[in-house]
Amino acid sequence: MSSRPDPQSRPRLAPGCRLNEKSQPQRVLLMPERALRLNGPSLEIIERCDGNHTVRQIITELQKLYSKAEPQKVEEDILGYLARLNEQRAVDFE
Amino acid sequence: MSGTTPRTICTQLGMNTAIPNPLALVAELTHRCPLHCVYCSNPLELTKRERELPAEAWARVLREAAELGVLQVDFTGGEPLARPDLTEIVRAARAAGLYVSLITSGLPLDEKRLNELIAAGLDHFQLSFQGAQEESAALASGTRTHAQKLCVARWVKQRRIGLTLNFVIHRQNLGELEDMVRLAEEVSPGRVEFAHVQYYGWAFENRARLLPSREQLNRSLEIIKQAEERLRGRIRVEYVVPDYYAKYPKACMGGWGCKVLLVKPDGDVLPCHAANVLPGMKFENVQAKPLRTIWYESDAFEKYRGEEWMPELCRSCDRRSQDFGGCRCQAFLLTHDAAATDPVCTKSPQRSLVDSILADVNSAASAAHLAPISPSDWLYRPNPR
Numbered sequence: 243m244s245s246r247p248d249p250q251s252r253p254r255l256a257p258g259c260r261l262n263e264k265s266q267p268q269r270v271l272l273m274p275e276r277a278l279r280l281n282g283p284s285l286e287i288i289e290r291c292d293g294n295h296t297v298r299q300i301i302t303e304l305q306k307l308y309s310k311a312e313p314q315k316v317e318e319d320i321l322g323y324l325a326r327l328n329e330q331r332a333v334d335f336e
Numbered sequence: 337m338s339g340t341t342p343r344t345i346c347t348q349l350g351m352n353t354a355i356p357n358p359l360a361l362v363a364e365l366t367h368r369c370p371l372h373c374v375y376c377s378n379p380l381e382l383t384k385r386e387r388e389l390p391a392e393a394w395a396r397v398l399r400e401a402a403e404l405g406v407l408q409v410d411f412t413g414g415e416p417l418a419r420p421d422l423t424e425i426v427r428a429a430r431a432a433g434l435y436v437s438l439i440t441s442g443l444p445l446d447e448k449r450l451n452e453l454i455a456a457g458l459d460h461f462q463l464s465f466q467g468a469q470e471e472s473a474a475l476a477s478g479t480r481t482h483a484q485k486l487c488v489a490r491w492v493k494q495r496r497i498g499l500t501l502n503f504v505i506h507r508q509n510l511g512e513l514e515d516m517v518r519l520a521e522e523v524s525p526g527r528v529e530f531a532h533v534q535y536y537g538w539a540f541e542n543r544a545r546l547l548p549s550r551e552q553l554n555r556s557l558e559i560i561k562q563a564e565e566r567l568r569g570r571i572r573v574e575y576v577v578p579d580y581y582a583k584y585p586k587a588c589m590g591g592w593g594c595k596v597l598l599v600k601p602d603g604d605v606l607p608c609h610a611a612n613v614l615p616g617m618k619f620e621n622v623q624a625k626p627l628r629t630i631w632y633e634s635d636a637f638e639k640y641r642g643e644e645w646m647p648e649l650c651r652s653c654d655r656r657s658q659d660f661g662g663c664r665c666q667a668f669l670l671t672h673d674a675a676a677t678d679p680v681c682t683k684s685p686q687r688s689l690v691d692s693i694l695a696d697v698n699s700a701a702s703a704a705h706l707a708p709i710s711p712s713d714w715l716y717r718p719n720p721r
Contacts, residue, residue: 245569256526258498262407263433270407272435274460274498274527277359277407302643331526331572 356407430457468515585662
């Protein structure tokens with residue numbers, strides 16, 4: 243099972259993982275032998291996996307951005323998404 | 337949305353009006369290689385150096401691929417590092433907006449050249465290993481290059497790009513699988529692949545000495561399962577079973593002309609790397625036609641796209657949208673009919689062809705005969721003349 247990310251850790255895209263150019267119509271996370279299509283919230287999360295934002299900060303910022311959604315649900319979704327990205331070796335926690 | 341869209345009607349009718357754009361380009365830059373692996377996936381007829389596309393032609397092909405919707409390019413060969421202009425080609429790929437992988441043996445390379453490749457935009461370095469130690473690797477590759485590969489792995493690991501270790505596994509080196517896992521753990525790449533040899537090209541010629549026994553295969557599955565669990569969150573472990581032992585065929589290339597296109601060293605464009613074994617195929621060349629025209633309109637890409645070509649067995653099968661009838665090259669190599677159901681499928685009327693090959697390699701007599709072996713037992717892949 244994937245473990246829950248520590249709220250104080252700073253997620254960063256793993257070596258070999260990057261976003262495609264902003265000018266592209268469909269934003270994707272490019273990684274070895276695969277690409278992940280990103281929609282609104284997933285792109286917002288990935289853009290903050292820069293080694294500067296803590297998990298806690300990402301949660302707070304997205305709760306503001308999606309203020310109509312249940313804050314608890316936003317938090318759960320982000321933690322689950324980051325854990326999956328870590329398991330796929332797309333994100334490291336620093 | 338409810339109801340039937342035009343696209344699903346087309347699919348139901350086996351029509352093919354909605355051709356998806358390709359997502360990945362496999363670019364075989366050269367067939368020259370410092371290694372001589374007995375299971376090389378290159379064709380038996382290798383492209384000569386003087387017929388290789390120059391860097392400017394590759395730059396144009398890479399731009400055309402990106403415009404078609406391709407996201408990623410895999411530079412392979414042969415050995416892509418055998419091209420002195422590789423850095424220039426990598427730079428062109430990145431400038432076109434592509435994600436750039438190098439599929440390589442790691443030779444010839446030093447740290448200076450690695451730095452240049454990374455500065456040019458290399459995203460991901462996939463390094464092949466032929467065993468867990470020099471002796472077994474030398475038996476498969478016909479060269480002593482294992483120590484150099486370990487060195488290259490450390491160099492790449494010290495820099496911030498993706499690293500995959502790719503172990504090619506087969507009858508002769510499966511006994512070292514646990515050592516390979518340990519080696520991967522020491523290097524700690526983001527990703528490790530343990531890929532059983534598949535039987536095309538040179539591997540088809542050397543099959544009897546490469547195909548593992550069922551006992552070996554089962555043991556390897558246990559080792560990989562344990563490794564996956566132990567390494568979760570640290571190293572992504574991927575495992576590829578030999579088709580012959582599978583119940584259903586693989587979705588070869590994600591479907592013929594669906595996701596991937598391959599450009600050979602001379603610019604011929606193929607739907608898969610082995611497609612030139614198929615009879616009656618005519619491949620277009622990037623020097624003569626735009627990639628877009630080749631992808632959407634050429635006979636080679638149309639030939640096995642969609643479902644029209646399928647035998648009734650596949651056309652009426654629920655798995656047809658998962659495995660697309662399997663691999664055309666495998667079907668041809670085993671049944672001599674490129675449009676047959678892939679005979680590894682348990683539903684295929686010709687599955688007995690595969691079963692008899694498996695019965696042979698699993699018999700006690702063959703176990704004694706096939707291992708251990710010496711270099712003179714193999715057909716090594718030479719360099720193109």
